Amino acid sequence: MADAAISSTAIPAAPAAARPVVGYWRNVGRRLARDPVTIVVSLVLLGIVCIAAFAPLVSTGAPFEGSVLHRLAPIGTPGHWLGTDEGGRDLWTRLCYGGRLSLLAGVIPVMAALCVGGGLGLFAGYAGGTVNSVIMRLMDVFYAFPSVLLAIAICGVLGNGFGNAVLALSIVFVPPLTRIAETVTAQTRRLDFVEAARASGSTAFQVMRHHVLPNVLGPILVYATSLISLSIILSAGLSFLGLGVTPPRPEWGVMLNALRSAIYVQPYVAALPGLMIFVTSMCFNLMSDGLRSAMDVKLDA
Amino acid sequence: MFQFAVRRLLLAVPVLFGVSLVVFALVHIAPGDPIDLLLPPEASPEVVAQVKALFGFDKPLYVQYFLWLRSALTGNFGVSIFNAQPVLGQLLVALGHTFLLAIPAAFLGFGLGVALGLTAALNHGRWPDKLCSAITTTGVSLPNYWAAIVLVLFAAVLHPWLPAQGIWPDGVPLLGQLRYLVLPVGALSLIPMGVIGRFTRATAIEVLNQEFVSALTAKGLTRLPVLRHVCKNAAPPVLALMGLQFGYLLGGSILVETVFNWPGSGYLLNLAIFRRDIPILQATVVVLAFFFVILNLVVDVAQAAIDPRLRR
Numbered sequence: 001m002a003d004a005a006i007s008s009t010a011i012p013a014a015p016a017a018a019r020p021v022v023g024y025w026r027n028v029g030r031r032l033a034r035d036p037v038t039i040v041v042s043l044v045l046l047g048i049v050c051i052a053a054f055a056p057l058v059s060t061g062a063p064f065e066g067s068v069l070h071r072l073a074p075i076g077t078p079g080h081w082l083g084t085d086e087g088g089r090d091l092w093t094r095l096c097y098g099g100r101l102s103l104l105a106g107v108i109p110v111m112a113a114l115c116v117g118g119g120l121g122l123f124a125g126y127a128g129g130t131v132n133s134v135i136m137r138l139m140d141v142f143y144a145f146p147s148v149l150l151a152i153a154i155c156g157v158l159g160n161g162f163g164n165a166v167l168a169l170s171i172v173f174v175p176p177l178t179r180i181a182e183t184v185t186a187q188t189r190r191l192d193f194v195e196a197a198r199a200s201g202s203t204a205f206q207v208m209r210h211h212v213l214p215n216v217l218g219p220i221l222v223y224a225t226s227l228i229s230l231s232i233i234l235s236a237g238l239s240f241l242g243l244g245v246t247p248p249r250p251e252w253g254v255m256l257n258a259l260r261s262a263i264y265v266q267p268y269v270a271a272l273p274g275l276m277i278f279v280t281s282m283c284f285n286l287m288s289d290g291l292r293s294a295m296d297v298k299l300d301a
Numbered sequence: 302m303f304q305f306a307v308r309r310l311l312l313a314v315p316v317l318f319g320v321s322l323v324v325f326a327l328v329h330i331a332p333g334d335p336i337d338l339l340l341p342p343e344a345s346p347e348v349v350a351q352v353k354a355l356f357g358f359d360k361p362l363y364v365q366y367f368l369w370l371r372s373a374l375t376g377n378f379g380v381s382i383f384n385a386q387p388v389l390g391q392l393l394v395a396l397g398h399t400f401l402l403a404i405p406a407a408f409l410g411f412g413l414g415v416a417l418g419l420t421a422a423l424n425h426g427r428w429p430d431k432l433c434s435a436i437t438t439t440g441v442s443l444p445n446y447w448a449a450i451v452l453v454l455f456a457a458v459l460h461p462w463l464p465a466q467g468i469w470p471d472g473v474p475l476l477g478q479l480r481y482l483v484l485p486v487g488a489l490s491l492i493p494m495g496v497i498g499r500f501t502r503a504t505a506i507e508v509l510n511q512e513f514v515s516a517l518t519a520k521g522l523t524r525l526p527v528l529r530h531v532c533k534n535a536a537p538p539v540l541a542l543m544g545l546q547f548g549y550l551l552g553g554s555i556l557v558e559t560v561f562n563w564p565g566s567g568y569l570l571n572l573a574i575f576r577r578d579i580p581i582l583q584a585t586v587v588v589l590a591f592f593f594v595i596l597n598l599v600v601d602v603a604q605a606a607i608d609p610r611l612r613r
Contacts, residue, residue: 141319144594145586146552149570153586156574157327233444237556240446241571256447260560267454274447282442289438 031294038290041283052099061090063097063250072266083269098250106232108166113173114224121181139175147172155243165244180223184216218295226288229281236277252277305612306602313598320590325366328579378584383576388584399565403550405486410493418501440495446556449488467562485561493546500542504535537608544600548593
């Protein structure tokens with residue numbers, strides 16, 4: 001009973017004539033809607049996601065069919081407005097389909113690491129003591145590897161393939177997310193209202209659900225969005241090295257690598273897949289910045 | 302101070318032990334037997350056993366680990382499966398080439414980053430801030446392997462100004478050697494420039510909002526001495542991040558080295574992966590991680606030397 005009283009009194013009932021209480025998340029949304037940069041990058045990202053999702057509709061050809069006669073056509077060729085790649089396949093079509101794997105390989109590892117690392121960090125930060133030490137020292141070991149090196153090493157020994165690249169990146173992103181989650185949870189746990197909830201008999205789960213989680217979610221999410229940008233660059237980089245997605249499947253990193261030798265023939269066509277990687281990762285970075293200032297989150301490195 | 306350094310050093314030992322364990326485990330969970338690549342499929346079982354014994358693959362895993370650790374600690378990383386040459390020699394040459402890129406890239410990236418970050422912070426909210434922030438955000442968003450390709454495109458393909466591939470051949474004079482460094486160093490410096498620039502800006506803005514800045518200004522100090530105080534206060538966290546970034550440069554140069562066919566440690570690692578050359582792979586990853594741990598240690602101690610509050 002006592003805890004029910006606590007959680008219901010956490011938000012005071014608004015007096016009849018007063019203005020309605022505006023929630024934290026609605027405030028964040030309002031601030032985001034007033035930020036032109038965030039709106040623009042959200043629209044661009046939405047466009048990229050739509051192009052990838054509806055690739056069969058927006059593309060102008062088949063992703064695997066090409067003719068050697070039309071290989072490496074320049075930008076603006078009739079029928080191939082972005083030119084063709086080294087196999088004579090329509091580049092626009094390949095870029096559309098390529099977005100599918102590139103976006104998935106960017107988002108899935110962060111999601112997976114968010115679940116594992118976020119959970120571990122919350123647990124370690126809330127439990128404290130020995131549990132915290134064991135988890136965090138374990139993470140220190142993985143922190144000893146530069147992230148690119150660890151991803152390449154894991155992918156290198158597991159062999160190439162989309163799944164292995166995603167797995168490698170997920171492992172790489174667990175330690176930083178754990179550390180962020182642990183830091184903010186440990187800070188929140190020391191606050192008076194958490195102490196009050198515990199003193200009035202809330203169970204650990206209730207305290208976590210109603211008092212800790214709402215306060216730590218913001219910083220963790222902001223950090224995760226900034227990781228998506230890195231994840232997209234790294235996953236395409238793994239494919240670029242021949243460690244991720246394998247040709248002829250379309251993926252921006254693979255396409256960039258395949259077109260690398262064509263740089264002397266069709267320099268602008270060869271640079272296009274990389275441009276997609278850059279624009280997408282830039283959008284995620286700017287969105288993370290927008291979220292950060294809208295949520296008023298301060299994060300260390 | 303000395304106590305802090307010793308304690309920090311002791312903390313690094315279990316981490317290094319963990320690192321060696323991870324690298325060893327990593328290679329042995331890999332599918333595929335490296336022996337299969339060396340020998341033709343029709344090789345007799347005796348030959349297979351002989352080669353396995355030669356590389357120590359016939360012993361139980363934990364014995365392999367301790368043997369590997371013991372020899373690694375004395376600098377003996379075995380011989381390459383691919384060319385039977387000692388690993389250490391090849392690794393040292395490659396590391397030398399990587400440092401040749403990483404050190405100038407660090408100086409260039411950190412210098413530009415600090416300049417851009419400070420300019421942005423001092424003009425917070427005005428156009429120089431927006432311009433500098435746009436540059437630094439571009440730096441962190443650029444895939445450096447693509448930036449490398451674009452640099453090659455402009456400075457080697459469209460305009461034949463600079464060499465686009467590899468390290469200089471023997472007999473090239475010093476000035477000519479520098480020409481080979483320009484493009485790879487430029488591509489490598491983008492990420493540190495962006496990361497340090499963004500972090501310098503955030504840190505400097507935070508320091509500028511502290512009360513001592515208003516107090517100093519109220520006391521009548523001019524802009525420059527105030528700036529000196531701001532820099533002193535913002536320096537420790539920025540320095541710490543620079544240490545980390547230098548580690549990332551060493552470990553993350555693999556993509557840029559691949560684009561430029563630069564014979565560094567990343568290129569070596571890439572070759573080792575495709576040849577399934579386990580001794581080289583293990584040695585490269587362990588040595589780079591070791592550098593990274595030591596670098597972190599040095600940074601922590603340096604930070605504590607600058608700011609006594611950190612000596613907890």
